Amino acid sequence: MPSSHPTTDRRAALKERHRRDIVAAAAALLEETGGLNFTIEDLAARADVSRRTVFNHFASLSDVLAAVFDDVMGGLLACYQAQAPLDAGGRAWAGVDAVFDELAAALRATDLVPSMSYLTRSLIGEKERSPWLDGVLLRVLEDGGLRLAAAMRERRPRVDPLEIDLLVNTVIHGVLVVHRHWYEATDAADDDASRVVWSGLVERFLSRLRAGYGPDPGPS
Incomplete structure (x- = not known):
């Protein structure tokens, strides 16, 4: 047959x-x-x-x-996979703090400006930014985030998967906000000045994410 x-x-x-x-x-x-x-x-x-x-x-x-823009997050994933696991005193960290620090290090080290500039300029053209652009960008970031979370779970199998997913989801939405402010400040330019703005916004986001939103102690 x-x-x-x-x-x-x-x-x-x-x-x-x-x-x-x-x-x-x-x-x-x-x-x-x-x-x-x-x-x-x-x-x-x-x-x-x-x-x-x-x-x-x-x-x-x-x-x-x-x-079309499936690989926008590819650089971040590659950077995360290429870096050695964080280590303290010869002992690999196993907690969610290590997961955050490794992801933060990859986000700082990855030059996302070319990809973000290409995506933004391709979609906007001569038009103004719209909520629709945010929707497409979020979809692209979330697709990349799924691959990133899988790589993080593979590296840190003893960390609660929920903690990893929550962290990745928070970072993905944070990058979307960073992108909005970066675009307003640079018009999505792909140059050194634009990278300075992007890096500064990323650093502010990561610092706030690390510190959280506890009560403001006010002036000392």
């Missing part, structure tokens, strides 16, 4: 090819139109697929764009 595997494999390969073509077409259209100045119909035509095929792979245009 002939095997059905070859047919199944061909269908899977075709499906994956269509997905890649749609994502590549979206990236090209973003660059060519100077932002989100194209329709689903334009995207389908550029990818040489039907409108229905686009929606078979992606629930919305936001999902397509999230796939």
Whole structure:
């Protein structure tokens, strides 16, 4: 009896090819139109697929764009995985403090400005920032955060997974706020001055996250 595997494999390969073509077409259209100045119909035509095929792979245009910018958080994940686990007195730390310090070190060391500038300028073009941009950016950050949390759980298996997920979620939303203030101050420029602003905002965020929001002791 002939095997059905070859047919199944061909269908899977075709499906994956269509997905890649749609994502590549979206990236090209973003660059060519100077932002989100194209329709689903334009995207389908550029990818040489039907409108229905686009929606078979992606629930919305936001999902397509999230796939285009899927690797925005890749640098942070790579930096985290490349750094040696923090150590105190020859003994590897095992508590949530170590998880925070390792993530903070990776966030400080990763130059996210090029990726954030590319994403922001690609989506905004000549338009003003909108809540929709925040939604796409959050989706991109959350997708990267899932991979980051998985790597952190693998490194620190004795730390409560809930603590890791809470920390990553807080950092992801903090980066979204940092991005908003950075964009307002720099117009998403990719230059040294922009990096200074980004680094300063990240440092303020991490310091506040480490200290928490206890009662203000007031002047001494």
